[in-house]
Amino acid sequence: MAEAIPQEWVNRVTQIVEDAGAAILKVYETDFEIETKSDESPLTQADLAAHQVIVAGLQALTPQIPIISEESAPPPFAERSQWARYWLVDPLDGTKEFVNRNGEFTVNIALIDGHEAVFGVVGVPVQNKVYVGDVHQSDPGLRAYVEINGAKHTLPATPYDEDAKAVRVVASRNHGGERLENYLAELASQFDECERRPVGSSLKLCVLAEGGADIYPRLGPTSEWDIGAAQAVLTAAGGGVYQPNGEPLAYNTKESLLNPEFLAVGDATYPWRARLPAFPAL
Numbered sequence: 001m002a003e004a005i006p007q008e009w010v011n012r013v014t015q016i017v018e019d020a021g022a023a024i025l026k027v028y029e030t031d032f033e034i035e036t037k038s039d040e041s042p043l044t045q046a047d048l049a050a051h052q053v054i055v056a057g058l059q060a061l062t063p064q065i066p067i068i069s070e071e072s073a074p075p076p077f078a079e080r081s082q083w084a085r086y087w088l089v090d091p092l093d094g095t096k097e098f099v100n101r102n103g104e105f106t107v108n109i110a111l112i113d114g115h116e117a118v119f120g121v122v123g124v125p126v127q128n129k130v131y132v133g134d135v136h137q138s139d140p141g142l143r144a145y146v147e148i149n150g151a152k153h154t155l156p157a158t159p160y161d162e163d164a165k166a167v168r169v170v171a172s173r174n175h176g177g178e179r180l181e182n183y184l185a186e187l188a189s190q191f192d193e194c195e196r197r198p199v200g201s202s203l204k205l206c207v208l209a210e211g212g213a214d215i216y217p218r219l220g221p222t223s224e225w226d227i228g229a230a231q232a233v234l235t236a237a238g239g240g241v242y243q244p245n246g247e248p249l250a251y252n253t254k255e256s257l258l259n260p261e262f263l264a265v266g267d268a269t270y271p272w273r274a275r276l277p278a279f280p281a282l
Contacts, residue, residue, distance in 0.1 A: 003136055004136050004139075005134050005137070009061065010132065010142075012057070012061050013061070013109055014121055014130055014147070016054055016057035016109065016121075017107045017123040018130065020054050020091060020123065021050075021123045021124075021125030022125070023049040023050050023053050024046040024049065024050050026049070027046035028126075032044050032045055041095065042099055043071075044099070046098060047070075047071055048071060051070075051071035051091040054069065054089050054107075054109060055069060058087050065085055066080070066083055066086045067089060068086060068224075068225065069089040069091060069225070070091065071091055074257060077252075077254065084113070084114070085111060085113050087110070088117070088228040088229070089108065089109050090108040090229070091108075092105055093106045093107075093108050093225075093226055094106060094200045094203070097200035102200065103124075103126035104199060104203050105124075105125070105200065105201050106122050106123060106206075106230075107125065108121075108122050108123075108226075108230065109121050109229055110225075110229040110231070111232075115253055116135070116248075117135070117229070117231045117251060118134070119134050120132070120229030120231065121133075121233075122202055122203075122206055124203060124206075128149050129148050130147045131146045131206045132144070132145055133229075133232040133233030133234070133235065133236030135232055135235050137236065140156070141154055144236035144237035155209050155210060155211075155236075156237070157237060157238025157269075158238065158266050159267050159270070164191075165192040166191055166193035166194070167191045167193070167194055168215075169194060169195065169197065169215055170197045170212070170215075171198055171216070172200070177220070183219060183279060187277065190276075190277065197212070202226060204216050205233065206230055206233060206234070208234055208239050209236075209237035210237075211266060213266065214267070215263060215265050215266070215272065216263070216265075217264075218259075218262050218263070219261050221258050222258070223259065224252070224257045224258075228251060234264060234266075235268075237266075238266075238268060238269075239264065239268050240264070242263050242264075242265070242273075243262055244261060244262075246273055261279060263276070
């Protein structure tokens with residue numbers, strides 16, 4: 001597509017994300033029930049309510065563009081591999097954060113063009129924040145920004161200091177394990193300071209886009225809908241998400257919707273692969 005998203009789409013998708021967030025908060029304020037999905041992950045009425053709001057809104061906006069949502073069965077790869085574009089949706093990322101009531105859960109809508117996340121909107125309902133990223137937008141004021149209580153703040157690229165002896169790492173609250181701890185220990189041996197900031201959901205990539213951390217090493221599985229929207233925001237802000245081989249994380253390239261392990265960075269121009277240790281072997 002290689003062109004900016006129509007402003008009408010940006011406005012409408014932002015509104016859809018806000019409406020889904022409002023539906024989630026209605027459940028958040030109640031004694032909601034928790035179900036368990038086949039993969040042992042939690043599911044609440046909020047996930048389903050947000051899914052319904054988002055799918056209805058996107059179908060009304062772009063009836064010609066298909067949708068993949070975490071809360072519906074995806075079509076087989078033979079079918080979706082023929083798609084030029086599609087919406088990729090996680091109605092409520094961070095259900096564990098939702099259940100724990102720490103506020104670090106998000107609403108995520110991405111537009112995938114080819115194999116690239118080119119546009120994304122990430123809502124943080126409890127914080128009344130919405131992040132927007134349009135990778136092909138030439139206007140820096142519209143390319144990447146966060147809207148807080150209705151006021152827009154540009155997310156400019158945050159260069160990493162070539163001579164820096166510290167690194168700020170954002171990491172999951174609920175995932176990691178021994179391999180991540182080993183990796184962080186190796187980082188700590190290579191930098192004078194290694195500051196660790198635990199954050200839930202796709203908010204981790206948005207923290208990078210805001211300049212609140214430098215890297216996010218993800219050791220362990222994620223699904224494409226978990227990070228599509230936030231990857232678009234981060235890329236538009238000057239960061240990037242990379243596979244262990246250094247290639248950008250791509251979408252809709254295989255039957256499985258699981259991502260490989262990845263490294264997300266706030267400054268895509270910095271030679272991180274030369275500076276950082278390799279991920280520990282599985």
